[in-house]
Amino acid sequence: MMQAGPKHMKIKLNVETAKLVKVVDDDENEAMQVTQAEIDQVYNSPQGFRYVGTILQAKNSPGCMYLFIGGNIYKICF
Numbered sequence: 001m002m003q004a005g006p007k008h009m010k011i012k013l014n015v016e017t018a019k020l021v022k023v024v025d026d027d028e029n030e031a032m033q034v035t036q037a038e039i040d041q042v043y044n045s046p047q048g049f050r051y052v053g054t055i056l057q058a059k060n061s062p063g064c065m066y067l068f069i070g071g072n073i074y075k076i077c078f
Contacts, residue, residue, distance in 0.1 A: 004027045005024060006025035006027055006029070008025065008026040009023060009024075009025060009026075009031070009057070010023070010024050010025070010026070011023050012024075013055070013057075013065060015062060015063050015064075015065070015078050016058075016062060018057040018062075018065075033041075051065060052069060052070030053068055053070070054067075054068045054069075055067055055068075056068065061077075063077050063078050064076065064077040064078070065077075
């Protein structure tokens with residue numbers, strides 16, 4: 001039986017620069033960075049990738065991020 005893994009991802013961004021600080025799971029384990037070859041392998045597979053969402057930041061509101069997911073846009077401010 002396969003053991004259940006983490007169910008959540010935490011994405012930490014610097015709100016002033018919109019730069020990625022870190023990505024961890026709900027147990028604070030860092031996400032694994034993948035190579036371009038791994039991305040190409042998934043992208044070219046029959047299953048491929050599926051679009052989940054996009055994180056946006058507007059210069060006129062640097063303390064807020066906008067998450068576009070599931071056809072909805074959510075504003076997250078710090």
